[in-house]
Amino acid sequence: MAEALKGLELARAAASKMGVVLSCAVVDARGDLVALARMDNARFFTADVARGKAQVSAMFGQPSGNLAQFGTSPAFANLNLTAQGRLYPVQGAVPLMRGTQLFGGVGCSGGSGQQDEDAAKAAAAGF
Amino acid sequence: MAEALKGLELARAAASKMGVVLSCAVVDARGDLVALARMDNARFFTADVARGKAQVSAMFGQPSGNLAQFGTSPAFANLNLTAQGRLYPVQGAVPLMRGTQLFGGVGCSGGSGQQDEDAAKAAAAGF
């Protein structure tokens, strides 16, 4: 948890530098929420979207943006049904890896997909 | 957000003093997530339960434990259907008030209902 909160701090620093307000979320390898923070004035739904992107990255061990195509398939729709529609196969999250070992994901929402991903990468670098 | 993260820190300090590991969440007046942290070894579902208690407190301006009775009513079941089952009318959260003005809720999960509420109160005191 301490690492996750530290990661969120780094994401916020990156967001501030880009001049955007974001929600960012850290999840574990199973996709369950570890920590989340929504910056002042970020829209209400960005918190859930940040989490959903992080979850997708943790499930597939890839940046959530890579799953945009797969995200339109019936198979993904099913996974999302099981997850109560929480998954967001959209750019803005990266997996957390220790060597080849996947241990979670971090995702942001509120800026452009690229800005979200840049902030997520800044967070991931802190682990 | 800064206040929310500070509140979560106070909740964790209270949890550590009680010897329990908790998830705690802060939501705004609309019940949307502002910040959340799950302490190491707290069970995975405590994050969503903490959020759901905080949401109930923010919706009704009362400790979530006060809603236990109402939580069994068909009316509450309907609210919860709209909220995809996220609301937890269970002890462990308190509303955030500035004078008579409700501005959010904070909730914890992982200990007994009383321990959860004590940690939530510690967080609320920091706002």
Place this chain on the structure above:
Amino acid sequence: MAEALKGLELARAAASKMGVVLSCAVVDARGDLVALARMDNARFFTADVARGKAQVSAMFGQPSGNLAQFGTSPAFANLNLTAQGRLYPVQGAVPLMRGTQLFGGVGCSGGSGQQDEDAAKAAAAGF
């Protein structure tokens, strides 16, 4: 997985000794399925019930039969909504513990609650 399959074998031996046909399931600490086997002539729905009992034991670190009371609460109904109705707070499963460390659950369905639990305990003893 090898341990889980071995545990299921022990559960079947116990079931045969009791003269019942059961489905038994092993889940990990998060409640996700690791292994499952349905004995010949066990009813089709026993597979999902066995899994749902095991999941409850893994979530709460207790025999699923202990959760019968809590299983009637709105809070449990919510957890079950999130889990697509898969949770069965009914006798017949036990948690898997290594000292005080919870690492999963094993549950059976098809006999009486007591027979199901006895077979689950036989499985648990093999880990």
Place this chain on the structure above:
Amino acid sequence: MAEALKGLELARAAASKMGVVLSCAVVDARGDLVALARMDNARFFTADVARGKAQVSAMFGQPSGNLAQFGTSPAFANLNLTAQGRLYPVQGAVPLMRGTQLFGGVGCSGGSGQQDEDAAKAAAAGF
């Protein structure tokens, strides 16, 4: 059940030869789960996906990969709604036939679609 467990063993042998970790599932003619095993390090959701592919093969008497096109139709979406989103019309499962008599399906998940199907075929050969 004994045959199903034997089939899963053959699927694992095939998976090991291919250097992948898979979940594999056997279902009966009705699509209900008979046996399932998730290999160590296979991702948590592969268990449900393996089952869902096997279910599709058992329902239509065809490799699940043949249903990819039909899987995008409203009719299939309805079937899946009835099945709570459990069906996966995706390569990786084959039907179990005795002559022209359909008696179940076996599916795998965790590798590429082709690897999943190869392991499923190895399992089917054991019946």
